Amino acid sequence: MSPPVLSLRGVVKGYGAARALDGVDLDLHRHEVLAVIGDSGAGKSTLVGVISGNQRPDAGEVIVDGKPVTLASPAVARAHGVASVFQDLALAPNLDVVENLFLGAELTRGRLLDEVAMERQAWELLGQLAVRVPSVRVPVGALSGAQRQGVAIARSLLGDPKVIVLDEPTSSLGIRQTAEFLTLVERLRERGHGVVVTSHSLVDVHAVADRIVVLRLGRVNGQFDAALATQEELLAAVTGVDSPGSGGGRWGGSR
């Protein structure tokens, strides 16, 4: 297998006395969808924060393409080829689709914005991902949740990142939209990106992931091949119960 495009080694991140991440190791390859699952408070959001540059780890290394990097901000992470789609999508509702897509990375001619080139690329990008919007000049605040998410994912693809992080992408989507989203993730894998997805939903990650990492209390509590892992095994790892099956009720309760 090719060397990992993104690795975490011994990453620790604490808030006061509590440790949200306690020595996490992780590898991600190109053409791979890695799902990170875990109960509330297991450390998923903190992990996403560290990878996306939104939070700085207290200890440990983040390695991109074999080189240790310091992801001081989302912009720096992006410059290193790690793009993120945050759970809140991080779109400005008053800006239109084109403006949001290129926010912070606008194309210019001389000192002025090159609206023509940006609009052209926006259509191409949205077309590749089969994201449908009524117009690319409509404020993002007027779009549906699924359309907004499409825009946020399309934005993460600009600059052709090596790694795309999707934080709880299906939490605000309906059933059909979720199905469309899963197809979209497969397109990302085909394009050669390494994809990290966090989710509460075992069904969704099972459908799309190649590998599943289970976080529990800030530690990696098991890695699974998605094609082979059973729901029971995953549940057991999520809840920390050894015997498969006995945790099923608790999982259902926590959803």
Added chain:
Amino acid sequence: MIANLGLYWQRLRAGDLGVLPVVVLLAIVWLVFQALNPAFLSSDNLVNLTQQSAVLGVIALGVVVTLHVGQLDLSVGAVSGLAAAVTAVTSVQWGWSQWLAVLAALAVGVVVGLVYGAVHTRLGVPGVVFTLAGLLLVTGLQLRVLGPTGSVNVPFETWLVYLSQRAFLAPAVSWTVVGVVVVGYAAARLVERARRQRADLPVDAPGTLAVRLVVLASLLTLVVAYLGTNRGVGVAFASFVALVAMTDFALRRTRWGRAVRAVGGDADAARKAGVPVRRVFVSAFVFSSTMAALGGVLATGRLAAANQGTGAVDLALTAIAAAVIGGTSLFGGRGSAWSALLGVLIVQSISTGVLLIGGDFSLRLIVTGLVFAVAISLDAIARRARQA
């Protein structure tokens, strides 16, 4: 055209009112005062009105930019007062050249803006709170600079007084500007259209462009021709309009402008997208204070004096009212530099109109306050429509 209407409707439903309601409001104000006193729309009164708009307008332009990033600077009046004091005292009492005095006044504005920007980005205090402290502090400095007499007269024959009071564009110059603007606008539009066609992007129908050009050309022609029957277009007013046009261009066509609007829409989203949010806040506060200082410089010229009353509290409030009445949202991220022009024309029309019908300062404040309240309500309703 129909596609344009569709897009406008979509924007309307998304809670974006555009410029239309403001133009309607200005028309209503003018018609009402014209009905009450036929002298209101006389060219003499309109020339006065435009000349009086420059000071308040420049200050309101700064307010528009701070509102764009979702902040409110309450001290713009005080800063203009301090700038006026600095201009007058350094040039008259200290014997500095007037250029240097004006630059010093503008520098005061820059420094105040830098301090505000630092306080906001380092401590996270909303502008509306710490600019109140700034208001007191700056007003104190203004009184200190003016000294015990509290008033400094600027000689009538200096260029600053001439430019802000008595300088009018020669008709040939006015018409040349109109020609350059119309031709330039047409050329820019056609070039953009050709680029869009080459890139296979949808373009406006040729009719739409023609209609826009005709509207622009007739508007400018009407203004220049009508004001030309009196003293013409004042240099102060023309400079203010040019400043508005440049700011509008910067807000819509540069990365800075895009960042400003993004930060006002959702500062956290902008940060995650890689916008240098802190720098954007600082630049907005610096812009607003500098414009306030420029307003103070112009006020010194208009009054040929700076005194303790220059830049009183009601000036800041009126400038903020003008920006909001002109269509810039109090909630950040929405508006236009042109709302400084339209809003100031409305506010200034109210004050001259009230004067013409024999009303006093109290009536002027009441009417302005009512119109401001209506503008705030519309802004809030539009915001609710967006969130629904």
